[in-house]
Amino acid sequence: MSTSAYVQLVNLSKHFGKVRALDGLNLDIAQGELVALLGPSGCGKTTALRALAGLQDLDAGSILVDSKDITFVAPNKRNMGMVFQAYSLFPHMNARENVEYGLRMKAHRSSSSNRKKRAADLLELVGLSTHANHFPHQMSGGQQQRVALARALAIEPNVLLLDEPLSALDAKVRTQLREEIRRIQLEVGTTTLFVTHDQEEALGIADRVGVMRGGILEQIAAPAELYERPLTSFVAEFVGLTNPLPAKVSGGSAEVLGVQVPTVAGSITTGSGLALIRPEWFKVEASTSGNAKIFAVSFLGSTCRLTIDLADGARIRVQIPSAEASNLGIGSNVKVTLKSLPVFVKGV
Amino acid sequence: MTNSQIARAGSHTGTGSRFWRNKRDYLGVLPFLLLAGLFLIWPTINVVYGAFFSDEGKFSFDYVLNTIKDDAFKIPFIHSLQISVWSSLVGGLIGALFAWAISTGKPDGISRRFVLAAGGVLAQFGGVMLAFAFFATFGFNGFVTSLALKYSETNFLASPNWLYELFGLGVVYTFFQIPLMFIVFLPAVENLKPQWREASEGLGGSSKDYWFRIGFPVLFPSFLGGLLLLFVNSFSAYATAAALISQGTIIAPLSIGNALSSETGGASAPLAKTLSLYMVLVVVIVMALYTLLRKRVSKWEQ
Numbered sequence: 346m347s348t349s350a351y352v353q354l355v356n357l358s359k360h361f362g363k364v365r366a367l368d369g370l371n372l373d374i375a376q377g378e379l380v381a382l383l384g385p386s387g388c389g390k391t392t393a394l395r396a397l398a399g400l401q402d403l404d405a406g407s408i409l410v411d412s413k414d415i416t417f418v419a420p421n422k423r424n425m426g427m428v429f430q431a432y433s434l435f436p437h438m439n440a441r442e443n444v445e446y447g448l449r450m451k452a453h454r455s456s457s458s459n460r461k462k463r464a465a466d467l468l469e470l471v472g473l474s475t476h477a478n479h480f481p482h483q484m485s486g487g488q489q490q491r492v493a494l495a496r497a498l499a500i501e502p503n504v505l506l507l508d509e510p511l512s513a514l515d516a517k518v519r520t521q522l523r524e525e526i527r528r529i530q531l532e533v534g535t536t537t538l539f540v541t542h543d544q545e546e547a548l549g550i551a552d553r554v555g556v557m558r559g560g561i562l563e564q565i566a567a568p569a570e571l572y573e574r575p576l577t578s579f580v581a582e583f584v585g586l587t588n589p590l591p592a593k594v595s596g597g598s599a600e601v602l603g604v605q606v607p608t609v610a611g612s613i614t615t616g617s618g619l620a621l622i623r624p625e626w627f628k629v630e631a632s633t634s635g636n637a638k639i640f641a642v643s644f645l646g647s648t649c650r651l652t653i654d655l656a657d658g659a660r661i662r663v664q665i666p667s668a669e670a671s672n673l674g675i676g677s678n679v680k681v682t683l684k685s686l687p688v689f690v691k692g693v
Numbered sequence: 694m695t696n697s698q699i700a701r702a703g704s705h706t707g708t709g710s711r712f713w714r715n716k717r718d719y720l721g722v723l724p725f726l727l728l729a730g731l732f733l734i735w736p737t738i739n740v741v742y743g744a745f746f747s748d749e750g751k752f753s754f755d756y757v758l759n760t761i762k763d764d765a766f767k768i769p770f771i772h773s774l775q776i777s778v779w780s781s782l783v784g785g786l787i788g789a790l791f792a793w794a795i796s797t798g799k800p801d802g803i804s805r806r807f808v809l810a811a812g813g814v815l816a817q818f819g820g821v822m823l824a825f826a827f828f829a830t831f832g833f834n835g836f837v838t839s840l841a842l843k844y845s846e847t848n849f850l851a852s853p854n855w856l857y858e859l860f861g862l863g864v865v866y867t868f869f870q871i872p873l874m875f876i877v878f879l880p881a882v883e884n885l886k887p888q889w890r891e892a893s894e895g896l897g898g899s900s901k902d903y904w905f906r907i908g909f910p911v912l913f914p915s916f917l918g919g920l921l922l923l924f925v926n927s928f929s930a931y932a933t934a935a936a937l938i939s940q941g942t943i944i945a946p947l948s949i950g951n952a953l954s955s956e957t958g959g960a961s962a963p964l965a966k967t968l969s970l971y972m973v974l975v976v977v978i979v980m981a982l983y984t985l986l987r988k989r990v991s992k993w994e995q
Contacts, residue, residue, distance in 0.1 A: 400891050420894040427895040433888035436993035437910050446906070447896030482992040493892075500896055 350409075351376035351536050352397070352504055357406035359392055359560075366392040368560030370406070374504075379530050379537040380565070381547035384557035385583070390540045393557075394506050397538060398425050410503050422452065426497025426535075430509040432489045434481040440492045441477040444468060447500035467495035470529060487518040494526065498533060505530070505537040511546060523550050544584050548572065556580045572623075576611040578691035581621040588661040592620035592690045599690050602636075602655075604683040612690040620688045624650065624664035628682045631672050635680035639673055649673075653681060740973060743966035756967040766948055766968060772859055773928055773945040774975075780866040781923035787867075788874025788923075789882075789916055795875075796882040808875070815872035824936035827865050831856050857938055865933055870923050877922055881915030881990070911993060918986040921979050928975060945972055 350373035359367040366389045374380045382390040395401035397408060399420030407416045415423055426447075434443050444464040448455050455463070468474045471491040481489055490510055497505055507526070511519045527550050530537050541547050547554045548568040555565035556579070564576045575581035592599040594615055599608050601620045612618070629651065640660065641652040649670035651663045663681070673679060747753040760766050791808070798805050818826075830837050831853050841851035855861045885908060893903040931946040942948045945968060952965035 398891070398895060400894070420891070421897050421899055423895075424897070425895050427892060429888045429892065431886070431888060433886065433892045435889060435892075435907050435911075437907075446893070446898070449906075450897035450902060451899075452897035480992070496892070496896070506895075 349375050351378075351411060352538070353409040354393060354397065355407045355409065357393065357396055357408070358404045359389075359396065359401065360404055365389075365560045367396070367403070367406070370557075370561055372555060372562060372565070374536055374538060376536050377534045378552045379527070379539060379550065381539040381541060381551035381554045382557055383541060383544055383547040383554050383584070385542060388557040389560040390542075390557050391508060392560075394508055394538055394540045397504065398427055398506050399423050421450070424452065424500060424503045425506055426500055426502035426504075427506040427508065428490065428493045428497050428510040430512050432481065432486065432493070432513070434489055434492055434496070436481050439478050439480050440468060440473060440484070440495075441465070443481075443492055444495045444499050446496060450500075453500045463499055464495075467499055468492070470498075470532070471495045471525070485518075486514050487522055490514065490522060491525070494529065498529070498535065502535060505535045507537065507539040509541055510539075512541070512543070519546070526550065548584070554584075556583060558583075574609045574687060575621075575689050576609070578621065578689065581689045581691075586624050586662060587621035588624065588659075588663075589619040589691075590622055590659065590661070591657075592618050592688075594618055594690050599688060601688065602681060602683055604685070606683055606685055607687040609687045609689050612688075613692045616692070618690040618692050620690045622661075622683065622688060624662045626684050626686050626688070627661070627663040627665070628684060629653070629663055629665055629669070629673065630680045630682075631677055632680040633678050635678040637679050637681045639675055639677045639679060642670065642673065642675055653679065655681065737973060740966045740969040743963055744970040746963050748961055748963060756963050757970065760964065760967045761971065765942075766945075766964075769942050769948045770945045770968075770971060772943050773972075776859055776863045776866065776944060777924045777927040780863045780870050780927045781920050783863075784867045784870025785874045785878075785916070785920045785923050788871045789878050789919070791871065791875045792879040792882045796879060796885075809879075812872040812875045816869055816876055818872075819869045819930060820932035821936040823865060823868060823933050827856060827861075827868075827937070831861075857941075859943055862934055862937060862944070865937060866927050866930060869933075870927060873926060874919050874923055877919045878915060881912055881919075884993070885911060914986045914990045918983050918990065921983040921986070925976055925979050925983075928972065928979075 352372075352374040354370055354372040357367045357370040358365075364387070366387075368389070370389065370393055372380070372382075372393070382393060384390045392401055396403055399415070399418060403416070407414055409415065410423075434440075435446065438446065441461070441464045444467050445460045447453050448460045448463060465474065465477065468477055471494055473488060473491055473495070476484060476488060476492075479488075481492075484492065493510070510526070511522055514522065523546055526539075539547070539550060548571070551568060553565055554568050554571050556563045556571065558579055564571060564580045566574070571580065572585055575584065581587055590601050592601045594608060594613050594617075597608060597614075598605050599612070599618075599620055600606075601622065606620075608614075625648075636656045637653045639651055640654050643650040643652075644667065645664075647667055648664050649667045651665065651670065651673065653661050653663055655661060661681070744757050745752060745754065747755060761770070791812075795805050795808050827835075829835055831850065832838065833853055835853060837850055838853050841848045845851065849855065856864075889907050889911075890903050893907055898906070929946065931950065934944055934947055935950060938947065942951045949965050949968045949972075952961055952968060954960060
């Protein structure tokens with residue numbers, strides 16, 4: 346356990362009947378850090394967040410914030426700001442009143458003028474100062490989530506908890522608001538736990554991303570490290586696209602498509618296995634005597650996605666810069682090799 | 694023909710066909726409009742128009758202006774208002790508590806399904822059936838009355854006169870008011886999102902804070918709306934009272950019935966229409982308030 350951890354989830358366990366939602370989860374979050382928990386439905390990420398908020402009781406384990414054990418502290422005494430997946434603004438209050446709500450409570454009570462000023466500042470921070478008198482039904486989904494964020498920040502929470510706050514929004518607003526959340530989080534410096542099932546969201550917003558499965562953390566690392574050096578086949582396959590290709594492993598390297606590449610920790614150390622190769626780790630050259638044939642080409646702007654059939658019948662997905670794909674068309678023979686990057690090899 | 698003329702002709706044809714298509718779309722609601730016209734709008738017009746005539750068929754304000762001053766009609770009218778208010782309040786409060794209790798259970802639980810089905814049936818269990826049920830239970834030869842007479846003669850249940858008075862009528866009305874409130878209020882209670890409570894707690898709010906600042910304010914318009922519906926339901930009820938109190942005119946609907954079919958010389962169609970007009974006015978005011986409340990609440994039901 347890190348000594349600099351501001352939030353510590355220690356060995357958390359929670360069962361719902363026979364389902365293990367949390368199975369000895371350990372997680373540390375440094376002060377001011379934004380950690381995203383990523384995983385498929387039922388992996389326990391929301392349970393972990395709700396446990397930190399005090400909204401979910403635990404079978405075992407403890408929760409520490411700033412070295413104080415809050416495992417049995419009531420939710421209204423934890424000083425956690427929360428933004429939910431569904432719109433959770435109080436419908437009979439306008440945006441300003443929603444933001445002021447926490448400041449009317451005993452724990453954070455402040456004078457009317459301070460409340461108004463703080464609400465105005467926060468609405469400005471989320472870019473909604475002109476919507477102070479708007480009721481939730483008069484605002485779009487994205488605007489409502491911004492107000493929810495302002496409301497959560499109003500009480501200067503110890504930890505900001507974001508429970509899939511973008512999942513109900515359309516793609517464009519989602520990307521925009523994701524960047525807004527990150528900007529605001531960096532500006533305010535609040536320690537934040539962000540739960541999502543969207544890998545692009547997690548990788549795009551977090552300082553570190555924790556991938557969960559079966560109630561435990563499979564791996565937690567910076568987004569680039571998680572993508573490039575997954576420690577388990579689940580992480581490799583869940584985060585980003587991979588192409589499984591036969592590999593022979595020995596002495597810390599693997600032979601894949603006739604190329605020797607290093608293996609990452611967690612890979613098998615010897616024998617035959619499947620190397621999980623990212624689409625952008627391939628090199629593709631037009632070649633009449635090539636070992637593969639292009640099946641499909643998708644233009645994605647700056648990059649191109651190629652679907653290529655290898656000589657052994659395997660079909661792979663490759664992503665290369667569009668400039669390199671200009672002379673590659675459907676049916677072209679190509680030679681496919683690998684860049685010399687470390688790969689994960691799982692046993693078969 | 695120039696291009697612009699062709700374009701205009703095309704757009705005209707398009708508009709025309711759309712016009713007829715729209716007209717055809719309305720054919721589906723024709724039976725409903727006919728029904729509403731025949732059984733709601735026409736009788737209402739007839740009542741409003743007829744109230745401004747004398748028994749001799751001459752245009753007159755006499756009935757409209759003077760009936761309400763006559764104690765014989767004013768008192769039943771006040772009774773109707775009283776019984777509607779208190780049966781709505783009692784039925785509304787109990788029905789709302791039932792709705793809240795059921796909303797805390799499993800959404801597809803057996804008790805919920807049973808209570809919902811029972812509520813739907815009991816809300817319609819009025820009229821002669823309900824009056825008979827009370828006769829058989831609390832009437833002069835009723836089951837409870839017989840038991841009371843046998844074991845506790847001084848008990849008020851041993852003397853069933855209360856059932857045939859305003860109080861008894863109110864008790865009987867409450868029997869269908871409770872399930873009606875349960876049915877109309879349950880969706881509002883279920884619309885209370887758990888996230889509101891959790892957000893309130895996260896922001897430092899206690900359970901009391903949640904209920905007084907969020908729960909009750911959000912539910913209040915729906916509760917008030919439910920009370921208004923119950924009020925109208927009770928105010929316009931006739932069959933139950935007629936079956937229970939066959940000879941009296943203690944409430945307005947019975948006065949109207951008496952004015953239409955009195956065998957002792959008091960029958961007067963304009964009088965009945967005037968009393969009906971008063972009732973229509975009360976119902977219109979109440980329903981206007983109800984519509985305003987619904988308009989407010991529907992914005993919250995996202």
